[in-house]
Amino acid sequence: MRRLTSLIPWFTALCGTALYLYALPLATVKKSQQEQLFTIPANFLRVVSGQFKELSADVSFLNALTWLGEVKTQPDTHRYRPEQYEWLHNTLKNSVALDPYFLDPYYLMNSALIWDRYKLAEVNGLIAKGADTRSWDSMLAFFAGFNYYYFLDDNDKSFSYLKEASKRSGGNPFYDSLAARVAYKANKIELAIMYLEQQIHELELQGLQNQAASLQRRLDLLKGIHQIELAVESYRKLFGKLPADIHELVKLGALVSIPKEPNGGSFYIDSSGRVKSTRLFSRICG
Numbered sequence: 001m002r003r004l005t006s007l008i009p010w011f012t013a014l015c016g017t018a019l020y021l022y023a024l025p026l027a028t029v030k031k032s033q034q035e036q037l038f039t040i041p042a043n044f045l046r047v048v049s050g051q052f053k054e055l056s057a058d059v060s061f062l063n064a065l066t067w068l069g070e071v072k073t074q075p076d077t078h079r080y081r082p083e084q085y086e087w088l089h090n091t092l093k094n095s096v097a098l099d100p101y102f103l104d105p106y107y108l109m110n111s112a113l114i115w116d117r118y119k120l121a122e123v124n125g126l127i128a129k130g131a132d133t134r135s136w137d138s139m140l141a142f143f144a145g146f147n148y149y150y151f152l153d154d155n156d157k158s159f160s161y162l163k164e165a166s167k168r169s170g171g172n173p174f175y176d177s178l179a180a181r182v183a184y185k186a187n188k189i190e191l192a193i194m195y196l197e198q199q200i201h202e203l204e205l206q207g208l209q210n211q212a213a214s215l216q217r218r219l220d221l222l223k224g225i226h227q228i229e230l231a232v233e234s235y236r237k238l239f240g241k242l243p244a245d246i247h248e249l250v251k252l253g254a255l256v257s258i259p260k261e262p263n264g265g266s267f268y269i270d271s272s273g274r275v276k277s278t279r280l281f282s283r284i285c286g
Contacts, residue, residue: 057099061108064091068112069210085118096126100133103140107208110143111199115218120151131161138169139202142178146195149182158182174198189226193219217262221277224259228267228275231255242273 071084080088092113095105106127113123124147131140145161148154159182166175174194181191196219203212228246231254235243246267249255261267265279 053098054102057095057102057105060091060095060098061102061105064088064095064105064108067091068108079116085113085116089113089119089123093126096130100130103130103134103137106130106140106143107203110147111203111215114143114147114151115215117151120147124148124152128157128161131164136168138165138172138175141165141168142175142198145182146178146191150188150192150195155182189222189229193222193226196222220260220262224261224267225275225277227259228255228269229273232269232273232275236273242269245269246275 067088071080089109092105092109095102109123109127114120114127124144127140127147128144131137131144134140141161142165145158145163145165148161149158159179162175162179162182166172166179169175178191178194196215200212200215200219203209203215228249231249232243234254235249235252243249243252246255246258246269250258258267261277261279263277263279265277267275267277270276
């Protein structure tokens with residue numbers, strides 16, 4: 001009898017994990033041609049997963065990754081619907097709650113949520129917590145540090161995490177350069193371009209070509225904006241005013257040609273001299 005009693009926790013955990021594995025594929029279902037999304041609460045998952053928390057974390061992450069591979073963004077904004085962001089956020093949050101050492105969910109949070117400005121403080125808080133937990137990991141510290149600076153305007157936390165990233169990597173000059181730029185409040189777009197180039201390189205090394213491709217569009221957008229902004233600044237210094245439009249920059253030779261807007265929109269100069277896109281997607285530029 002004592003032997004049977006000792007097996008109860010294992011049996012409960014096994015049944016709970018089986019229930020979780022059965023329920024996850026149903027997390028996205030079709031009802032009347034409209035997607036319905038739900039997530040199982042993390043506290044419940046911890047209980048039912050028992051000794052199989054890491055397996056449940058894997059399945060939760062794979063469910064999010066599979067969903068991202070199948071779902072389409074809204075054609076006019078290249079963004080998901082609010083309830084879709086919420087489901088993705090909760091699913092990835094569950095994954096790291098079950099296994100805080102699991103790296104992949106943090107990467108997905110950073111590429112799919114942070115750059116679409118979804119709950120920035122909360123999502124980057126999870127990434128920063130992951131960096132603290134994975135105390136040897138330089139990349140998560142880098143993600144957290146960059147996001148604190150570029151998206152959240154928290155220079156102190158940014159500098160702290162970027163210096164920690166450099167320390168963990170054995171003195172990576174790239175991280176040191178970013179930390180120095182933060183300390184001197186460098187141009188945000190230049191910083192973002194450097195960051196995205198580094199992140200795309202890391203994703204390609206890991207074989208995550210689809211995620212790298214999604215960030216490439218953001219990189220192309222930022223490069224186009226930066227190119228035009230440099231021309232605007234040159235024009236302002238020369239004439240003491242803003243150009244009437246981007247075409248004027250081309251006529252004067254400040255721009256060889258107008259950069260292509262990668263999302264199908266067009267660039268324009270606002271009244272303050274900032275370069276923006278007609279597509280909502282340009283909000284990543286901050």
